[in-house]
Amino acid sequence: MFSSVKEKNSGFNFGLPVLTTKPSSSNGLTPLTAAPTTSVQPAFGTTTLTRDDNSEVTDSSETREPRPQFTFLGGQLKLESPWRNMDWTEERKTSLMETITSYRRSCEEVPQARVLLLGPVSSGKSSFISSVQSVFNGRVTNRAMVGSFSSGFTKKLQSFNIRGKKGEDHTGLVLCDTMGMSEDGMTGLTLHDILSVVKGHVPEGHKFSPDQPVSASETVGYVKRPSLKDKVHCVAFVVDASKITTYPKGLSTTFKQLRKHISDLGVHQVALLTHVDQVCLQTAKDVTGVYESRTIQDVMGKAAALLGMSTSYIVPVKNYSSELDLDVNTDVLLLSAVDHILQYADMYFQDNAPQNKELKTALDL
Numbered sequence: 001m002f003s004s005v006k007e008k009n010s011g012f013n014f015g016l017p018v019l020t021t022k023p024s025s026s027n028g029l030t031p032l033t034a035a036p037t038t039s040v041q042p043a044f045g046t047t048t049l050t051r052d053d054n055s056e057v058t059d060s061s062e063t064r065e066p067r068p069q070f071t072f073l074g075g076q077l078k079l080e081s082p083w084r085n086m087d088w089t090e091e092r093k094t095s096l097m098e099t100i101t102s103y104r105r106s107c108e109e110v111p112q113a114r115v116l117l118l119g120p121v122s123s124g125k126s127s128f129i130s131s132v133q134s135v136f137n138g139r140v141t142n143r144a145m146v147g148s149f150s151s152g153f154t155k156k157l158q159s160f161n162i163r164g165k166k167g168e169d170h171t172g173l174v175l176c177d178t179m180g181m182s183e184d185g186m187t188g189l190t191l192h193d194i195l196s197v198v199k200g201h202v203p204e205g206h207k208f209s210p211d212q213p214v215s216a217s218e219t220v221g222y223v224k225r226p227s228l229k230d231k232v233h234c235v236a237f238v239v240d241a242s243k244i245t246t247y248p249k250g251l252s253t254t255f256k257q258l259r260k261h262i263s264d265l266g267v268h269q270v271a272l273l274t275h276v277d278q279v280c281l282q283t284a285k286d287v288t289g290v291y292e293s294r295t296i297q298d299v300m301g302k303a304a305a306l307l308g309m310s311t312s313y314i315v316p317v318k319n320y321s322s323e324l325d326l327d328v329n330t331d332v333l334l335l336s337a338v339d340h341i342l343q344y345a346d347m348y349f350q351d352n353a354p355q356n357k358e359l360k361t362a363l364d365l
Contacts (some may be wrong), residue, residue: 121180200226
C-alpha cells in the first residue's frame with residue numbers, strides 16, 4: 001500500500017524522444033513510441049511513489065502501452081497515406097485540360113453547361129473563376145471582376161466562358177458569379193433571388209439588391225419562360241477553409257434550406273473548399289500534400305457539416321492570388337475541381353434528356 005507521493009522535478013525538456021519501431025495503427029496514422037525512461041528523461045519530470053517502508057517505486061513508461069502519436073511535418077499533422085489519390089504530373093494536367101475542352105453536353109438543346117458559384121462574400125468564387133481561366137490562358141491573370149468591389153462583393157450576375165488553350169473556341173462550360181450570400185440574414189443574395197437565377201429568370205448583368213427582389217414586373221429583361229439553356233445546370237457552393245469555424249451558426253441553416261430548394265428543382269450540387277493553403281502550412285509550401293493533411297481532412301468534415309452534404313461532394317482548391325507564374329500541381333487541383341463539377345452538370349442533362357423526362361412523367365402519373 002502506498003502512503004505518500006513525491007515528485008522529482010527534472011525540469012522542462014523539449015528534446016524529441018528516441019524513436020523505436022512503428023507499430024501498426026488502425027486509424028491509418030503512423031504512431032511513434034519513445035524509448036524507455038532509462039534512456040530519455042520525461043518532458044516534465046518523473047513521478048516517484050513511496051511505500052510505507054520508504055522504498056521507492058518509480059513510474060516507468062516501460063510498463064505502459066505505447067501511446068499512438070501523429071507524424072508531424074512542418075508543424076502539421078501528416079497522414080501515413082493520402083485520403084484521396086491524385087496524380088500530380090504534367091501528363092495529368094494535359095489530360096484534364098483535354099477532357100474539359102472536349103466536354104459536350106448530352107443534350108443538344110444546350111450549347112454550354114451553366115454552373116452557378118454560391119458562397120459568402122470573399123469566399124473565393126471570383127478568384128476560382130480567374131484561376132481556372134489562368135490555367136487555360138497559360139499565365140496568371142487575376143482579372144478585376146466587373147461589378148465587384150475591393151471587398152470581393154460582386155453584385156451582378158456575370159457569366160464567364162472558359163476558353164480552350166491559347167484562345168481556342170469556348171469550352172462547354174460557363175461559370176456564373178454573383179452577389180455573395182448573406183451570413184447574417186440582413187445583406188447579400190436572398191433565397192428568392194438565388195432560386196430565380198437557378199430557374200433561369202434572371203438576365204445576364206442583372207444588378208442585385210436586397211431591397212428589390214427579382215420579379216417579372218420590376219426586373220428589366222426578366223425571362224418569363226426560360227428554356228433549358230437559360231437555367232443553371234449545377235450549383236457549386238464555395239466556402240473558405242480559414243473561416244469554417246467562425247461562420248455564424250445561422251449560415252448552416254441557410255445552406256441546408258437552400259440546398260433543399262435547389263434539389264427540388266432537380267439540380268445537383270457540389271462544393272469547393274478554398275484557401276486550404278491558409279489552414280495548412282505544409283500545403284501552402286507544397287500543394288501535393290493536400291490529401292495527406294489531417295488538418296485539411298478535419299476542415300473538410302466541418303465544411304460537410306456546415307453545408308449538410310457528404311465530403312464526397314467537396315473538393316479542396318488553392319486559387320492563384322499573389323503568384324506570378326503557374327504551378328502544375330495547383331493547376332491539377334483546380335482542373336480536378338472543374339472536372340468534378342462537370343460530372344454533376346452532366347447528370348442534370350442525363351436527367352432531363354427527352355426520353356428520361358417522358359419516363360419520369362409516366363412514373364409520376
